[in-house]
Amino acid sequence: MSSSHRDILIQGGGPVGLACAAWCLQKYPEAKITLLDRNPLDDADLAAADSRGIALSHGSKILLDTIHAWPSECADIHRVHVSQAGRFGRALMTREELQQDALGHIVRYRDIHLALRQALRVIQKTSPNFVWQHIQDDHEPSSNNAKCIVHAEGGLFKTQDWVESGRDYGQSALVGLVEVENAAPHQAWERFTAEGPLAVLPSHYGPNILNLVWCGSPESSQHRLQLNDAEFLASLQNEFGSRIGRFLKISDRRLYELGLNYRKQITKDNEVWIGNAAQTLHPVAGQGLNLGLRDAYLLAEKLVEVFARPTEEHSLVNIQHALENYAQSRKVDRTATIGLTDFMARVFTSNLTPVVLARGLALSALQWLPPVKTALARQMMFGRR
Numbered sequence: 001m002s003s004s005h006r007d008i009l010i011q012g013g014g015p016v017g018l019a020c021a022a023w024c025l026q027k028y029p030e031a032k033i034t035l036l037d038r039n040p041l042d043d044a045d046l047a048a049a050d051s052r053g054i055a056l057s058h059g060s061k062i063l064l065d066t067i068h069a070w071p072s073e074c075a076d077i078h079r080v081h082v083s084q085a086g087r088f089g090r091a092l093m094t095r096e097e098l099q100q101d102a103l104g105h106i107v108r109y110r111d112i113h114l115a116l117r118q119a120l121r122v123i124q125k126t127s128p129n130f131v132w133q134h135i136q137d138d139h140e141p142s143s144n145n146a147k148c149i150v151h152a153e154g155g156l157f158k159t160q161d162w163v164e165s166g167r168d169y170g171q172s173a174l175v176g177l178v179e180v181e182n183a184a185p186h187q188a189w190e191r192f193t194a195e196g197p198l199a200v201l202p203s204h205y206g207p208n209i210l211n212l213v214w215c216g217s218p219e220s221s222q223h224r225l226q227l228n229d230a231e232f233l234a235s236l237q238n239e240f241g242s243r244i245g246r247f248l249k250i251s252d253r254r255l256y257e258l259g260l261n262y263r264k265q266i267t268k269d270n271e272v273w274i275g276n277a278a279q280t281l282h283p284v285a286g287q288g289l290n291l292g293l294r295d296a297y298l299l300a301e302k303l304v305e306v307f308a309r310p311t312e313e314h315s316l317v318n319i320q321h322a323l324e325n326y327a328q329s330r331k332v333d334r335t336a337t338i339g340l341t342d343f344m345a346r347v348f349t350s351n352l353t354p355v356v357l358a359r360g361l362a363l364s365a366l367q368w369l370p371p372v373k374t375a376l377a378r379q380m381m382f383g384r385r
């Protein structure tokens, strides 16, 4: 089917592009959608791919449940302990305070990706006009003919071929799986060190195998990547302390460069940008994919409002109107999530004495002012609505 007969072309078969296609088709199975996917057709080729642990909010779980795309392997977070290495100030958030079953969930990137592919395959069976096209890296899309183009090409900071607004925090994240002696089940730890946040998060592998996200300068992170296991574990123990006993094993170390890159305008004519293609965030607050899924869900709603109408009504003006409407409806959530993440990334990576003191006070205030803590936790769980 040529792209000139297409209503919607989605470029990018990552979690956000897949979710957007699935929600559009679930709401309107007749939709003429093409999904361009650079990933291989066969799931087996993705099984060894990106295993980093991603924190998904309860709000994202509710959204993914609507298309049966919640991965079977995940770990729930019941408590989050936040502290500063060698300084005063700590806060503890619990699911009881928030009156939720869980504060969040940790899932491997590849499991989210595979669960969404599986969910879309099921929806595809009842979507006669849906085309899922697997393409090569050098494929030049002839996209200009589709009535509406959704950019979901995603990408990581510094690998994106567009740079608009943002900030380079001069940080990298080293991720991996770490085995410890004595973890508290379902507890996540976020510790602010001199170089940046160090998070130790539950995993579905069992209570003592945890996901590590250790942010630091690119040079130190590179150095840590090259240390042998014993040296690495000693260095980690030194930074984290002994709250969960000894660090025993490390596996699957990977490095990611971090920064903020976001578009000021997320729509132009008949084009729209969602997920990491619209904004790439520092993982300090674990918000990138959560925000991207909310983008995909709301965009699907707006697109279906237009394309479920008779063909004569698919004018450029109507499409532009729907996209502008979408951009407007995402403004508050997007601004708040980018702003909060940028604020946290800057405050929690600064070593200036006044900032360190203010950070300690802020953590203590968070602990002793339950309404502030609840408001912050709710923003992180559900976004701004």
Ligand SMILES: Cc1cc2nc3c(=O)[nH]c(=O)nc-3n(C[C@H](O)[C@H](O)[C@H](O)COP(=O)(O)OP(=O)(O)OC[C@H]3O[C@@H](n4cnc5c(N)ncnc54)[C@H](O)[C@@H]3O)c2cc1C
Pocket: 011, 012, 013, 014, 015, 016, 017, 036, 037, 038, 039, 052, 053, 054, 055, 056, 152, 153, 154, 155, 156, 173, 175, 213, 256, 274, 275, 276, 277, 283, 285, 286, 287, 288, 289, 290, 291, 292
């Ligand atoms: C270390 C780290 C930790 C993170 N932790 C969290 C967390 O705890 N919680 C959270 O919510 N977020 C987290 N994130 C962010 C999260 O990974 C991203 O926000 C999310 O992956 C964005 O999904 P996406 O589909 O927009 O992009 P991607 O995941 O980048 O997927 C885009 C897909 O599009 C494909 N593609 C690219 N170009 C084209 C093209 N021209 N045509 C077709 N296909 C194309 C790519 O191959 C890829 O498969 C973290 C990020 C990092 C780096």
